[in-house]
Amino acid sequence: MDWTDETIARLRELWSQGLSTAEIGRQLSITKNAVVGKAHRLGLPPRPSPIRNRKVKDGETPSTEVPRRKPPTRKSAAPAEATADLLGDKVDAKATPAKVDAPKAAPAKAAETVAARPVVAQVARAAAVPPLKAEAPAKPPAPEPRVAPPVRPAPPPRFTASIDRPTRRGPSCCWPIGDPGTPGFHFCGATPLPGKPYCAEHAAIAYVKIRDRRD
Protein backbone atom coordinates (compact mmCIF):
# COMPACT_ATOMS: atom_id res chain seq x y z
CA MET A 1 0.00 0.00 0.00
CA ASP A 2 1.50 3.26 -1.01
CA TRP A 3 0.29 5.92 1.29
CA THR A 4 0.13 8.90 -0.95
CA ASP A 5 -1.23 12.20 0.19
CA GLU A 6 -4.46 11.32 -1.45
CA THR A 7 -4.95 7.98 0.15
CA ILE A 8 -4.01 9.43 3.49
CA ALA A 9 -6.45 12.23 2.93
CA ARG A 10 -9.15 9.76 2.12
CA LEU A 11 -8.30 7.75 5.19
CA ARG A 12 -8.52 10.88 7.28
CA GLU A 13 -11.77 11.87 5.69
CA LEU A 14 -13.45 8.55 6.15
CA TRP A 15 -12.00 8.14 9.59
CA SER A 16 -13.33 11.49 10.67
CA GLN A 17 -16.68 10.60 9.24
CA GLY A 18 -16.95 7.80 11.68
CA LEU A 19 -16.80 4.89 9.32
CA SER A 20 -15.54 1.71 10.84
CA THR A 21 -12.00 0.68 10.13
CA ALA A 22 -13.20 -2.28 8.17
CA GLU A 23 -15.47 -0.05 6.13
CA ILE A 24 -12.66 2.30 5.36
CA GLY A 25 -10.50 -0.64 4.49
CA ARG A 26 -13.04 -1.89 2.01
CA GLN A 27 -13.29 1.44 0.33
CA LEU A 28 -9.55 1.70 0.06
CA SER A 29 -9.15 -1.93 -0.86
CA ILE A 30 -6.96 -2.59 2.11
CA THR A 31 -7.44 -4.44 5.33
CA LYS A 32 -8.78 -2.91 8.45
CA ASN A 33 -5.47 -3.62 10.08
CA ALA A 34 -3.78 -1.38 7.62
CA VAL A 35 -6.32 1.28 8.33
CA VAL A 36 -5.93 1.05 12.05
CA GLY A 37 -2.19 0.84 11.88
CA LYS A 38 -1.91 3.84 9.66
CA ALA A 39 -4.43 5.81 11.62
CA HIS A 40 -2.37 5.20 14.69
CA ARG A 41 0.81 6.33 13.10
CA LEU A 42 -0.92 9.38 11.80
CA GLY A 43 -2.11 10.11 15.28
CA LEU A 44 -5.70 10.21 14.22
CA PRO A 45 -8.17 10.56 17.06
CA PRO A 46 -9.04 7.20 18.55
CA ARG A 47 -12.52 5.92 18.11
CA PRO A 48 -14.72 4.53 20.80
CA SER A 49 -13.02 1.25 21.30
CA PRO A 50 -15.10 -1.82 22.01
CA ILE A 51 -12.54 -3.11 24.41
CA ARG A 52 -11.31 -1.77 27.65
CA ASN A 53 -8.83 1.01 27.61
CA ARG A 54 -5.53 -0.63 27.96
CA LYS A 55 -3.46 2.29 29.01
CA VAL A 56 -3.93 3.79 32.40
CA LYS A 57 -2.79 7.32 32.90
CA ASP A 58 -1.11 7.13 36.26
CA GLY A 59 -1.18 5.09 39.42
CA GLU A 60 -1.76 2.14 37.21
CA THR A 61 -0.58 -1.39 37.38
CA PRO A 62 -2.23 -2.88 40.37
CA SER A 63 -0.10 -5.90 40.98
CA THR A 64 -3.00 -8.10 39.98
CA GLU A 65 -2.80 -6.90 36.44
CA VAL A 66 -3.51 -9.37 33.75
CA PRO A 67 -0.61 -11.00 31.99
CA ARG A 68 0.69 -8.66 29.40
CA ARG A 69 0.41 -10.93 26.48
CA LYS A 70 1.08 -14.41 25.42
CA PRO A 71 4.60 -15.24 24.42
CA PRO A 72 5.31 -14.08 20.93
CA THR A 73 4.06 -17.15 19.27
CA ARG A 74 4.30 -15.06 16.21
CA LYS A 75 4.71 -17.72 13.69
CA SER A 76 6.71 -16.91 10.66
CA ALA A 77 3.43 -17.21 8.90
CA ALA A 78 2.93 -18.22 5.36
CA PRO A 79 3.10 -15.21 3.08
CA ALA A 80 2.01 -17.48 0.30
CA GLU A 81 -1.33 -15.80 -0.08
CA ALA A 82 0.19 -12.45 -0.65
CA THR A 83 -0.21 -12.92 -4.35
CA ALA A 84 -3.90 -12.44 -4.08
CA ASP A 85 -3.25 -8.89 -3.04
CA LEU A 86 -3.53 -7.45 -6.48
CA LEU A 87 -6.95 -8.86 -6.89
CA GLY A 88 -8.19 -6.94 -3.94
CA ASP A 89 -10.56 -9.50 -2.61
CA LYS A 90 -8.37 -11.13 -0.03
CA VAL A 91 -10.23 -12.39 2.94
CA ASP A 92 -13.53 -11.10 1.79
CA ALA A 93 -14.74 -14.58 1.21
CA LYS A 94 -16.32 -14.62 4.58
CA ALA A 95 -18.37 -11.57 3.75
CA THR A 96 -21.48 -13.02 2.34
CA PRO A 97 -24.85 -11.45 1.64
CA ALA A 98 -26.35 -13.75 4.19
CA LYS A 99 -27.63 -10.82 6.16
CA VAL A 100 -29.97 -9.91 3.40
CA ASP A 101 -31.64 -13.21 3.63
CA ALA A 102 -31.94 -13.04 7.36
CA PRO A 103 -33.83 -9.90 8.16
CA LYS A 104 -35.01 -11.33 11.40
CA ALA A 105 -31.62 -11.32 12.97
CA ALA A 106 -30.68 -7.93 11.69
CA PRO A 107 -32.99 -5.55 13.56
CA ALA A 108 -31.83 -6.51 16.98
CA LYS A 109 -28.23 -5.90 16.24
CA ALA A 110 -28.94 -2.76 14.32
CA ALA A 111 -30.84 -1.31 17.19
CA GLU A 112 -28.07 -2.25 19.48
CA THR A 113 -25.33 -0.72 17.48
CA VAL A 114 -27.05 2.37 16.32
CA ALA A 115 -26.80 3.95 19.69
CA ALA A 116 -23.21 3.10 20.24
CA ARG A 117 -21.80 4.05 16.90
CA PRO A 118 -22.17 6.79 14.40
CA VAL A 119 -25.10 6.25 12.16
CA VAL A 120 -23.07 6.46 9.05
CA ALA A 121 -22.06 2.88 8.83
CA GLN A 122 -25.58 1.74 9.24
CA VAL A 123 -26.79 4.17 6.69
CA ALA A 124 -24.18 3.12 4.23
CA ARG A 125 -24.96 -0.48 4.79
CA ALA A 126 -28.66 0.01 4.51
CA ALA A 127 -28.29 2.05 1.39
CA ALA A 128 -26.21 -0.64 -0.14
CA VAL A 129 -28.51 -3.48 0.55
CA PRO A 130 -31.33 -2.90 -1.91
CA PRO A 131 -29.14 -2.93 -5.02
CA LEU A 132 -27.38 -5.97 -3.78
CA LYS A 133 -30.63 -7.68 -3.22
CA ALA A 134 -31.69 -6.93 -6.71
CA GLU A 135 -28.51 -8.26 -8.16
CA ALA A 136 -28.20 -11.31 -6.05
CA PRO A 137 -30.29 -13.62 -8.20
CA ALA A 138 -28.39 -12.58 -11.25
CA LYS A 139 -25.11 -13.54 -9.72
CA PRO A 140 -23.84 -16.75 -11.22
CA PRO A 141 -21.85 -19.15 -9.10
CA ALA A 142 -18.56 -18.00 -10.45
CA PRO A 143 -16.16 -18.75 -7.62
CA GLU A 144 -13.24 -16.83 -8.95
CA PRO A 145 -13.82 -13.90 -11.22
CA ARG A 146 -10.41 -12.85 -10.17
CA VAL A 147 -9.00 -12.10 -13.53
CA ALA A 148 -10.40 -9.22 -15.60
CA PRO A 149 -12.92 -7.45 -13.44
CA PRO A 150 -15.79 -6.40 -15.63
CA VAL A 151 -16.88 -3.42 -13.67
CA ARG A 152 -15.46 -1.12 -11.09
CA PRO A 153 -18.26 0.46 -9.16
CA ALA A 154 -16.02 2.06 -6.61
CA PRO A 155 -13.26 4.61 -6.93
CA PRO A 156 -9.77 3.37 -7.60
CA PRO A 157 -7.76 2.87 -4.46
CA ARG A 158 -4.62 4.54 -5.60
CA PHE A 159 -3.64 7.92 -6.81
CA THR A 160 -0.37 9.29 -7.73
CA ALA A 161 0.26 12.86 -7.02
CA SER A 162 -0.76 16.41 -6.61
CA ILE A 163 -4.27 17.06 -7.55
CA ASP A 164 -6.46 19.84 -6.55
CA ARG A 165 -8.25 19.32 -3.34
CA PRO A 166 -11.56 20.91 -2.59
CA THR A 167 -10.85 24.38 -1.35
CA ARG A 168 -13.54 24.78 1.18
CA ARG A 169 -13.13 22.99 4.44
CA GLY A 170 -15.35 20.42 5.95
CA PRO A 171 -16.82 17.33 4.39
CA SER A 172 -16.68 17.12 0.67
CA CYS A 173 -17.39 14.43 -1.81
CA CYS A 174 -14.16 12.57 -2.38
CA TRP A 175 -15.22 10.85 -5.53
CA PRO A 176 -12.34 11.04 -7.97
CA ILE A 177 -13.00 12.76 -11.25
CA GLY A 178 -10.79 11.91 -14.18
CA ASP A 179 -7.74 9.73 -14.26
CA PRO A 180 -5.43 9.87 -11.31
CA GLY A 181 -2.17 11.45 -12.25
CA THR A 182 -3.50 13.40 -15.14
CA PRO A 183 -3.63 17.18 -14.90
CA GLY A 184 -7.37 17.53 -14.69
CA PHE A 185 -7.84 15.02 -11.96
CA HIS A 186 -9.78 16.23 -8.99
CA PHE A 187 -12.29 15.21 -6.44
CA CYS A 188 -15.95 15.91 -6.86
CA GLY A 189 -16.02 18.24 -3.91
CA ALA A 190 -19.76 18.55 -3.70
CA THR A 191 -21.42 18.48 -0.35
CA PRO A 192 -21.68 14.85 0.66
CA LEU A 193 -24.72 13.16 2.00
CA PRO A 194 -24.86 13.24 5.75
CA GLY A 195 -22.59 10.55 7.02
CA LYS A 196 -21.26 9.60 3.66
CA PRO A 197 -18.02 10.52 2.00
CA TYR A 198 -19.74 11.10 -1.32
CA CYS A 199 -22.41 13.36 -2.61
CA ALA A 200 -25.79 11.90 -3.47
CA GLU A 201 -24.85 11.34 -7.06
CA HIS A 202 -21.67 9.42 -6.35
CA ALA A 203 -22.90 7.69 -3.27
CA ALA A 204 -25.45 6.00 -5.49
CA ILE A 205 -22.60 4.61 -7.53
CA ALA A 206 -20.22 3.92 -4.72
CA TYR A 207 -22.51 1.89 -2.58
CA VAL A 208 -23.65 -0.63 -5.09
CA LYS A 209 -22.91 -4.08 -3.78
CA ILE A 210 -21.14 -3.08 -0.67
CA ARG A 211 -19.31 -6.17 0.35
CA ASP A 212 -19.16 -7.85 -2.94
CA ARG A 213 -16.94 -5.62 -4.93
CA ARG A 214 -14.30 -7.65 -6.64
CA ASP A 215 -12.08 -5.20 -8.32
Next chain:
DNA sequence: CCCTGATTCGC
Protein backbone atom coordinates in the same frame (compact mmCIF):
# COMPACT_ATOMS: atom_id res chain seq x y z
C1' DC B 1 -20.40 -16.90 15.67
C1' DC B 2 -20.33 -12.06 14.09
C1' DC B 3 -18.58 -7.46 14.70
C1' DT B 4 -15.40 -3.78 16.56
C1' DG B 5 -10.72 -1.16 17.51
C1' DA B 6 -5.83 -1.74 19.73
C1' DT B 7 -1.44 -3.61 20.06
C1' DT B 8 2.56 -6.19 19.01
C1' DC B 9 6.35 -7.14 16.34
C1' DG B 10 8.51 -9.53 12.07
C1' DC B 11 9.51 -7.70 8.01
Next chain:
DNA sequence: GCGAATCAGG
Protein backbone atom coordinates in the same frame (compact mmCIF):
# COMPACT_ATOMS: atom_id res chain seq x y z
C1' DG C 1 6.93 2.50 8.31
C1' DC C 2 3.96 -1.11 7.28
C1' DG C 3 0.40 -4.44 8.32
C1' DA C 4 -0.76 -9.52 9.55
C1' DA C 5 -1.48 -11.73 13.57
C1' DT C 6 -3.30 -11.40 17.64
C1' DC C 7 -5.89 -9.74 21.44
C1' DA C 8 -10.05 -8.45 23.68
C1' DG C 9 -14.78 -6.41 24.44
C1' DG C 10 -19.72 -6.28 22.70
